Amino acid sequence: GESVGLHLPTLSVQEGDNSIINCAYSNSASDYFIWYKQESGKGPQFIIDIRSNMDKRQGQRVTVLLNKTVKHLSLQIAATQPGDSAVYFCAEYTGYALNFGKGTSLLVTP
Amino acid sequence: GAVVSQHPSRVICKSGTSVKIECRSLDFQATTMFWYRQFPKKSLMLMATSNEGSKATYEQGVEKDKFLINHASLTLSTLTVTSAHPEDSSFYICSARVRLAQETQYFGPGTRLLVL
Numbered sequence: 001g002e003s004v005g006l007h008l009p010t011l012s013v014q015e016g017d018n019s020i021i022n023c024a025y026s027n028s029a030s031d032y033f034i035w036y037k038q039e040s041g042k043g044p045q046f047i048i049d050i051r052s053n054m055d056k057r058q059g060q061r062v063t064v065l066l067n068k069t070v071k072h073l074s075l076q077i078a079a080t081q082p083g084d085s086a087v088y089f090c091a092e093y094t095g096y097a098l099n100f101g102k103g104t105s106l107l108v109t110p
Numbered sequence: 111g112a113v114v115s116q117h118p119s120r121v122i123c124k125s126g127t128s129v130k131i132e133c134r135s136l137d138f139q140a141t142t143m144f145w146y147r148q149f150p151k152k153s154l155m156l157m158a159t160s161n162e163g164s165k166a167t168y169e170q171g172v173e174k175d176k177f178l179i180n181h182a183s184l185t186l187s188t189l190t191v192t193s194a195h196p197e198d199s200s201f202y203i204c205s206a207r208v209r210l211a212q213e214t215q216y217f218g219p220g221t222r223l224l225v226l
Contacts, residue, residue, distance in 0.1 A: 036217075043218050096159065
């Protein structure tokens, strides 16, 4: 079965609010994780990554949290904007390729 | 930097014909390229790993005679869908791995294939 999965298939937030997208992984040996954003009809776009020796990493308006104890990953988007509407995937590095989770569709409403 | 292009972006073909999709790394050399398939509202599914100068490695369940992959240079990999059928209609996405940064992959914009 899939080793990477997402808790919620869709998430609707109001513009300006913070968004949290969650991801669970099952391979405790995974040591590198990436969040991608995919807009309709386009390829995935790198957002942020984190290695297993870190618990938190911040980017511009985005933060990734890694909880290795429960094998959980989350992406936090601050002050969500309409342009953030997309499908978000977490991916874990398997040693030679990326294994993608199912994706969460984020819809930002005005 | 690290731009990956795909051509064509969209293709419609008749059942039984073959379609070639190109994946190019524009400003870097990629020893490894990956081909993914994505169905509507689904995740990306790895089809095969393409290594420059050697045979591609296919994931379980992917027919290598159906999906021919050629990685002739450090900047170009091609996927040929042979004798395409309507069930091959999908969004095909390639990614390229930068030579020295092994985990980092840069994705192309995808190719929408519709087989009639």
